[in-house]
Amino acid sequence: MRVFIFLPLFYISLFAEAASYIGLSLESSTELFVLKDESRNATTPQYKIKAGYGDIGAFSVEASFSYMNYATDIFTFNGHDGRALMLDITLFKGWDPGYDLYPYVDAGIGMGDMKVNRELENSLTFSSFNFGTGVRYVINHTYDFDIGMNYKLRTWQTIALIKDNVHVTSHLLNPYVGINYHF
Amino acid sequence: MKFSTLTLLPISLSLFFLGCGTESNEPPLVPEILKIEINDYNTTANAYALYVENEIPKTEMHINVFYSDDTEATATEDLDWVSLDGSDISQDILVTNGEITAFRNHGDANVTATFREKFKTPARHVHIIPLTKILSVTAQTDANTSELTPSTELNISVPTGESIKMLADGQFEDEKNITTINQSIIWTSSNYDVATINSITGQMNVIKTGAVDINVSVYNEVNATVTLNITIK
The missing domain is CATH 2.60.40.1080 (Immunoglobulin-like)
Structure with missing residues (x-):
């Protein structure tokens, strides 16, 4: 019974200064694609819109939708790989050491798909685990700037090559900047 | 002053990020399938009308897969073997994983293999030895x-x-x-x-x-x- 009393209190304490926010961020995604013993690097800008709720000095949760336009030759034989759309859900743990700065760490999961031009596949899906760290600078009660670094381990859809199925994984390192509007 | 400095920083970084991006013209990391062929497709595959283990072997076919990175592989499984008459298989033979089983004492069929209806081999003629x-x-x-x-x-x-x-x-x-x-x-x-x-x-x-x-x-x-x-x- 105590659990049922304390859990809501704990929840309320986590979001004691909870507020909603929406924001934009721009990321430079450096991605290392790995297939068996081979690997290849690619750098692609990533654009993200996000919406979150919580206390940036404690816990907050964020959903984000991202767009990348790959110009790489990872999967596509004739031409280039195409756009990728991603949805991520991320949990943030932040601190309030003062000076209007709010450092944080985050972890989350994501999924998405990417347009490719292959004989057997028009698009490839992927899922990812995300980890990151960063700091927000609160300008005023409404806006904060956000700068950070995010790592994603991405697992791509199995690709059929008749004789074998191949599994590509990729490691993304995304430095980013963003701005958030709180309400 | 503090505000303008901290405002300029993300704007500068944003412009920097916008300038990033890799565009390459390398062969793909994951090779593409170019074509598939039944082995020796320009010759007739002879199959005995009867099969006896260790005595009369089943005739086997396989396909050669050609990739964009100039490599090849052979495969027998996960393919649909069909005759050219349009039915799933001719009435004379059955091909499973490349192995031919005859159902009649006489017969001929032109066999192709397909993969996900996207790749199709040239036909190979199969003759039943009666x-x-x-x-x-x-x-x-x-x-x-x-x-x-x-x-x-x-x-x-x-x-x-x-x-x-x-x-x-x-x-x-x-x-x-x-x-x-x-x-x-x-x-x-x-x-x-x-x-x-x-x-x-x-x-x-x-x-x-x-x-x-x-x-x-x-x-x-x-x-x-x-x-x-x-x-x-």
């Missing part, structure tokens, strides 16, 4: 084994209640022999008052003393008859 004759029929009891050429007689004595096992050997068109035919074979007895016979296994049950013609037929096409003069001891 069984042309029964070489001998063997009557086997617990005590004796007697081999007869077709259209001959055998006097045979069996104890009451004992059965006789009938076996047949044959020869294909290319003069390759086959022992103990056990597929597509039908045994019949001319006189069920004297002996009955299991049409598939060739197992005879002797009922009374007398003469009986035993006929063996493969694919209803290759036949032989022997006469057994049976005496019950």
Whole structure:
């Protein structure tokens, strides 16, 4: 019974200064694609819109939708790989050491798909685990700037090559900047 | 002052990030399938009308897969093998994982393999090598084994209640022999008052003393008859 009393209190304490926010961020995604013993690097800008709720000095949760336009030759034989759309859900743990700065760490999961031009596949899906760290600078009660670094381990859809199925994984390192509007 | 500095920082970083991006013209990291072909597709694949493990092997085909990175691989599984008449398979043969099984004593088919309806091989012609004759029929009891050429007689004595096992050997068109035919074979007895016979296994049950013609037929096409003069001891 105590659990049922304390859990809501704990929840309320986590979001004691909870507020909603929406924001934009721009990321430079450096991605290392790995297939068996081979690997290849690619750098692609990533654009993200996000919406979150919580206390940036404690816990907050964020959903984000991202767009990348790959110009790489990872999967596509004739031409280039195409756009990728991603949805991520991320949990943030932040601190309030003062000076209007709010450092944080985050972890989350994501999924998405990417347009490719292959004989057997028009698009490839992927899922990812995300980890990151960063700091927000609160300008005023409404806006904060956000700068950070995010790592994603991405697992791509199995690709059929008749004789074998191949599994590509990729490691993304995304430095980013963003701005958030709180309400 | 502090505000303007901290505002300019993300704007500068944003402009920097916008300038990032890799555009390459390398071959893809994951190779593309260019085409598939049945091995030796410009030759005829001959398959025997009957299969006997360790004696008459099934003819095997495989496909060669050609990739964009100039590599090749061979595969037999996960392909749909179809005949060119449009049905799933011809009435004469079945191809499973590249292995040909004949369903008739004569026949030809043009076979292709497809993968997810996207890749299709050129056709390969498959010819069934027919069984042309029964070489001998063997009557086997617990005590004796007697081999007869077709259209001959055998006097045979069996104890009451004992059965006789009938076996047949044959020869294909290319003069390759086959022992103990056990597929597509039908045994019949001319006189069920004297002996009955299991049409598939060739197992005879002797009922009374007398003469009986035993006929063996493969694919209803290759036949032989022997006469057994049976005496019950």
